[in-house]
Amino acid sequence: xxxxxxxxxxxxxxxxxxxxxxxxxxxxxxxxxxxxxxxxxxxxxxxxxxxxxxxxxxxxxxxxxxxxxxxxxxxxxxxxxxxxxxxxxxxxxxxxxxxxxxxxxxxxxxxxxxxxxxxxxxxxxxxxxxxxxxxxxxxxxxxxxxxxxxxxxxxxxxxxxxxxxxxxxxxxxxxxxxxxxxxxxxxxxxxxxxxxxxxxxxxxxxxxxxxxxxxxxxxxxxxxxxxxxxxxxxxxxxxxxxxxxxxxxx
Numbered sequence: 647x648x649x650x651x652x653x654x655x656x657x658x659x660x661x662x663x664x665x666x667x668x669x670x671x672x673x674x675x676x677x678x679x680x681x682x683x684x685x686x687x688x689x690x691x692x693x694x695x696x697x698x699x700x701x702x703x704x705x706x707x708x709x710x711x712x713x714x715x716x717x718x719x720x721x722x723x724x725x726x727x728x729x730x731x732x733x734x735x736x737x738x739x740x741x742x743x744x745x746x747x748x749x750x751x752x753x754x755x756x757x758x759x760x761x762x763x764x765x766x767x768x769x770x771x772x773x774x775x776x777x778x779x780x781x782x783x784x785x786x787x788x789x790x791x792x793x794x795x796x797x798x799x800x801x802x803x804x805x806x807x808x809x810x811x812x813x814x815x816x817x818x819x820x821x822x823x824x825x826x827x828x829x830x831x832x833x834x835x836x837x838x839x840x841x842x843x844x845x846x847x848x849x850x851x852x853x854x855x856x857x858x859x860x861x862x863x864x865x866x867x868x869x870x871x872x873x874x875x876x877x878x879x880x881x882x883x884x885x886x887x888x889x890x891x892x893x894x895x896x
Contacts, residue, residue, distance in 0.1 A: 671704035671732060673712060675750070677740035682717040704730065709819075714740060714750065726750045726850075727819045743847045744840070744878075752850035753880060799836035802867040808841050816848040824848055828858050832865040839871040846878035856884045860891050869895075 675685050682696035688705035696717035704710060713725040728736060737753045803811070815827045828845050831837075837845075842862045846855045859875050866872060872892055876885040 671730065671734050671736075672701060673704055673728070673736040673738065674699070674701045675712065675714060675738045675740060676700075679741070681721070681740060681748075683740065684715045684717070686713040686715070687711075704736070706730075712738065712750070714748075716748075721748055724748050724750050729820060744844050749847060751847070754852065798867050798869045799865055800867070802836045802838045803841065805841075808835075808837070808844075811835070812844060812848070815845060821849050821851055821854040825854050825858060829861055832858075832862045835865075836867050837862060837865055838867050839869075839874055842866060842872075842875055843878045846875070852880050852884055855879055856887060859888050863892065863895060 673687060675683075676699040677683065680698050682698050683700070684696055685692045685700040685702060687702045688707075688710045690705075692702035693700045707730060709727055709729050711725060711727050713723060715723040724740075726738070737755060739751045739753050740748060741751055743749045811831050815824055815831060818824050818827065828848075831845070832842075842859065845862070846859060849855050849858065855878060859879070862875075863869065863872060869892075873889070876888055879885050879888065
């Protein structure tokens with residue numbers, strides 16, 4: 647009799663827990679550049695026609711999966727497992743990462759699709775600096791002139807080795823284990839500024855990106871280019887925080 651009572655008590659607690667997770671929670675997925683897509687939340691399609699912004703309620707349970715299927719068949723669909731929170735609105739931006747692949751990026755608020763709304767996004771770097779950054783990514787050569795006047799680590803990772811490690815870093819479903827893996831990677835290897843930027847895009851939260859951006863500075867081959875890392879940060883406050891940190895290390 648006691649065993650039966652306990653069994654039903656556990657079922658009731660699980661039901662109440664799942665109900666609390668679903669209460670008032672919703673998810674908003676938007677594409678600032680206007681790409682139209684179909685959103686699936688918890689295995690259920692939430693919009694009948696492809697749109698550039700979709701809002702949906704969140705299913706119960708400790709986690710749920712969202713999937714974005716683009717109206718353009720040439721774009722590969724993307725998905726993300728999300729840890730549930732009661733009374734919370736989840737925001738995800740559909741955008742391209744440094745490698746040109748579409749990703750779902752967690753943000754703290756919704757960005758408008760209007761021109762000029764991305765006022766926190768810095769302008770593109772001057773062509774000479776951008777070209778040097780691309781060269782560092784593609785060839786990963788030791789270029790002493792790039793670290794002149796500043797201390798940087800030597801012998802940066804080759805791009806094939808880095809990409810293999812980046813897959814392992816991005817494998818965990820949540821930011822804390824991702825951050826631990828990323829810090830271990832930076833500690834054991836020398837990274838270029840471009841590689842640091844690529845690591846930042848695997849994190850879901852701005853605070854985690856800023857945390858790693860500061861940590862990786864001392865493990866970067868070309869610190870003179872480190873201001874470029876701010877392009878992977880969303881808020882003006884984070885960008886200023888990183889700039890102040892870089893200045894304090896000089």
